[in-house]
Amino acid sequence: MAYKQHFIEWFSGKQLPSYWSTTVGGASIIMNDVVDGGLKLYTTSTGTNSNFTMNFNNKRQYSHTGSVCQFTINADVQQASTTNWFLQVGLGHTVGNTGHWLSAKSAQSYFRLQTSQSESATYSADTTVANSPAWVSAKIENKSGSCELSLNGVLSATNDSGLQTSTGMQPNVYGNRGTSGSAGSNPLVCLLRYMEVYNT
Amino acid sequence: MTDSIYDQLNAYGTVAKQRFVETFSGDALDTDRWSTHGSGTIAMDDSIDGGLKITSATTGVTRIDFAPSDALKKRPFSGSGSVMITVAKLTQVLYGIMTHTTLQDMYYTEAGDYASIVTYGDLNGLSSSQKKFTLRSSEFTNIDLTIAESELYNWHTYKLELKSASTEASVDGVLEGTGGASIVANVQPACETSASEGSANSVGNIRYMECYNT
Numbered sequence: 562m563a564y565k566q567h568f569i570e571w572f573s574g575k576q577l578p579s580y581w582s583t584t585v586g587g588a589s590i591i592m593n594d595v596v597d598g599g600l601k602l603y604t605t606s607t608g609t610n611s612n613f614t615m616n617f618n619n620k621r622q623y624s625h626t627g628s629v630c631q632f633t634i635n636a637d638v639q640q641a642s643t644t645n646w647f648l649q650v651g652l653g654h655t656v657g658n659t660g661h662w663l664s665a666k667s668a669q670s671y672f673r674l675q676t677s678q679s680e681s682a683t684y685s686a687d688t689t690v691a692n693s694p695a696w697v698s699a700k701i702e703n704k705s706g707s708c709e710l711s712l713n714g715v716l717s718a719t720n721d722s723g724l725q726t727s728t729g730m731q732p733n734v735y736g737n738r739g740t741s742g743s744a745g746s747n748p749l750v751c752l753l754r755y756m757e758v759y760n761t
Numbered sequence: 762m763t764d765s766i767y768d769q770l771n772a773y774g775t776v777a778k779q780r781f782v783e784t785f786s787g788d789a790l791d792t793d794r795w796s797t798h799g800s801g802t803i804a805m806d807d808s809i810d811g812g813l814k815i816t817s818a819t820t821g822v823t824r825i826d827f828a829p830s831d832a833l834k835k836r837p838f839s840g841s842g843s844v845m846i847t848v849a850k851l852t853q854v855l856y857g858i859m860t861h862t863t864l865q866d867m868y869y870t871e872a873g874d875y876a877s878i879v880t881y882g883d884l885n886g887l888s889s890s891q892k893k894f895t896l897r898s899s900e901f902t903n904i905d906l907t908i909a910e911s912e913l914y915n916w917h918t919y920k921l922e923l924k925s926a927s928t929e930a931s932v933d934g935v936l937e938g939t940g941g942a943s944i945v946a947n948v949q950p951a952c953e954t955s956a957s958e959g960s961a962n963s964v965g966n967i968r969y970m971e972c973y974n975t
Contacts, residue, residue, distance in 0.1 A: 569766055573781035573972070574794030575827045575835050592827075592835040596947045597779045597974055599837065631767045633776050696776045698767075714774020754779050754837075757767050 565760040566622045568732075572600040572754050582618035587611030588736070597696075599633075599754025604738040607746050610645075612737040614656050621729025623652055623703075625661070627761045628730060630701045635752040636665040636672075637694035638736075643667040645739025648751050649675065651701045652730035652758065658683075659725055660733055661708045663699050665692050667739065672697070674710035674718035676725070684723030688712055694750070702761075703730070732758055779837045780973035785812040790825065798869040799823030801954065801962065810916075812968025814852070815859075817954040819962055824869060824953035831868040838864060839974050840874065840944030841925045846971045847952065849880075850916045853964035857882035858955045860897075861967055862919040862930075866946035874899045874944045878906075878919045878930045882963070896930040896938040906930060906937040916968075922975075923948070 570578075576592055577583070577600060583590050587606025590613060593599055604611040623630075630652045638646040646667040653660015657680075664675035664685060672690045677683040690697060690712045700711040707721045738749040763769060771777045783794070790803055790813060797803050801823030806814040817823040828834040838845075849861035860879045867873025876898040883892055892913055894906040920931040928940040950972050956963040 567764070567766075571779075571781035573779060573827075573835075573837060574791070575796050575829050575833065576793050578791070578793040593837065594835050594947070596837060596839045599779060629765065631765060698771075698774070698776045700765075713776065755767065755777050757765065759764055761764065 567759040568757065570756040572756070580617070581615055584614045586613070588613035590615065593752065597754060599752055602734060602736060602751040602753070604736070604748040607741050609740050610737055612735070615734040616656060617731040619731065621654060621731045623730040623758055624760050625654070625703055625725040625728065625730050626705045628652060628703045628759065629761060630732065630756070630758045631699065632756040633696060633698050633754050634663070635694055635696045637750040638665045638667055638692070639744040639747050639749070640667055640669065640692045642744035642747070643739060643742045646737065646749050648736045648749065650699070650734050650751070650753070652703065653733040654725055654727040654730055656733055656735050659727055660730060661701055661703055661725060662733065663701065663710060672712065674708065674720055676708050676720040676723035678723055678726055682723055684720050686718040686720050688717035690717060732756060778974035781971070783970040785968050785970070795825045796827065796829040797825055806966055810968060812966050814964065814966050815952065815954045817956050817963040819956055820959045822953050822955040824951055826865070826869070826951035827949040828868045831871065834868055834949065836866060836947040836949040838948050838950070838972055840864070840866065840923055840946050840948050842975045843923050843948065844973055844975060845921045845950055846969070847919045847967055848916060848969040849919060849952070849965060849967040851880040851882050851914055851965050853882065853962060855883050856956050856958045856961040857963035857965065859963065859965035860951075860953045860955065861965060862921045863951040863953070864921060864923060864944070864948040865951055866944065866948050874946050876900070876921060876923060876928050876940070876944060878921055878932075880913060882913060894932065894937070896928070896940055898928055898940050900928070900944060901941040904938040904940055906932060908932055908937060
């Protein structure tokens with residue numbers, strides 16, 4: 562059988578490789594000068610909807626019905642203090658509204674699996690892993706009729722609604738800092754130190 | 762067998778620590794990952810199994826690392842719990858020193874904390890006994906490894922392991938030297954060639970590097 566598309570990102574070095582496409586609005590993306598720090602994506606402004614994105618600039622080499630995305634993540638969305646802060650990490654066709662992601666969102670107690678055909682057709686399923694800053698290993702498996710999210714090796718959520726119907730996915734990271742609430746000047750922070758994507 | 766590299770490298774359900782693999786293949790060194798320093802040349806080698814060739818100037822150090830400046834050093838590895846593996850060769854017979862396997866905390870122009878496996882070539886004026894492999898560290902006296910001089914200019918697999926209370930150097934799967942205290946600071950990988958005689962370049966090749974926290 563021919564080898565299928567397979568990608569590994571170690572998030573090690575002086576800066577993010579240029580095959581990633583990024584945008585920042587009141588945010589920054591840097592390699593972290595910390596043991597096990599990986600890549601740090603974080604807001605630097607308290608302005609409403611400060612945000613960052615990272616993807617493959619619409620080079621969609623992964624199947625929405627047969628692919629896997631694994632990553633290690635530490636997400637801090639100041640869960641109890643904010644309004645409309647969110648972080649989506651996974652695979653998608655279009656940043657923000659079409660894809661299958663691990664979702665960390667303000668006012669949510671737990672990480673979620675979010676599957677979205679569009680902004681108006683979004684489904685989320687709670688896991689039992691707390692939406693708080695700690696390192697987690699995540700695995701999103703896209704199958705023909707479902708999407709599964711495993712956290713730390715345990716199947717944590719399965720969605721069979723809201724599955725992407727557009728062809729092709731790319732790695733996607735999207736963070737948005739809504740309004741500050743009681744979070745003050747604290748940033749939205751996403752740390753990543755590994756990502757692997759492959760077609761099955 | 763799973764297709765997942767992650768699942769092959771890590772115990773099921775665990776969160777992986779920092780790791781990277783560099784295969785030194787392509788038309789040029791990946792300068793998103795690597796910073797380069799010194800007035801020598803750094804280029805992919807057009808030879809089978811050649812990897813990256815680092816050629817120093819006739820005096821001074823030519824290095825790759827994760828530090829484009831002092832302020833922008835990126836050191837994701839632990840000075841007391843990490844491993845660095847390289848496959849490297851001191852290529853130039855005369856005047857060459859290759860510090861191929863280094864974990865260090867400092868910028869190019871700084872003194873700092875480090876641990877290295879070093880290959881010393883046929884330095885001008887040095888006796889035969891000074892051609893050698895050495896485990897060097899800022900934390901303890903140099904330890905000469907017991908590898909034959911005839912092996913100086915061959916490819917070898919080097920493994921440097923920083924532990925909480927010791928530092929180990931292995932060559933081709935054999936533990937060749939154990940030093941004392943670990944490095945307190947967090948560290949970055951580096952590889953360099955150097956010369957001090959002023960009459961010839963130092964040349965070394967490296968075709969694999971892997972670092973990970975333990």
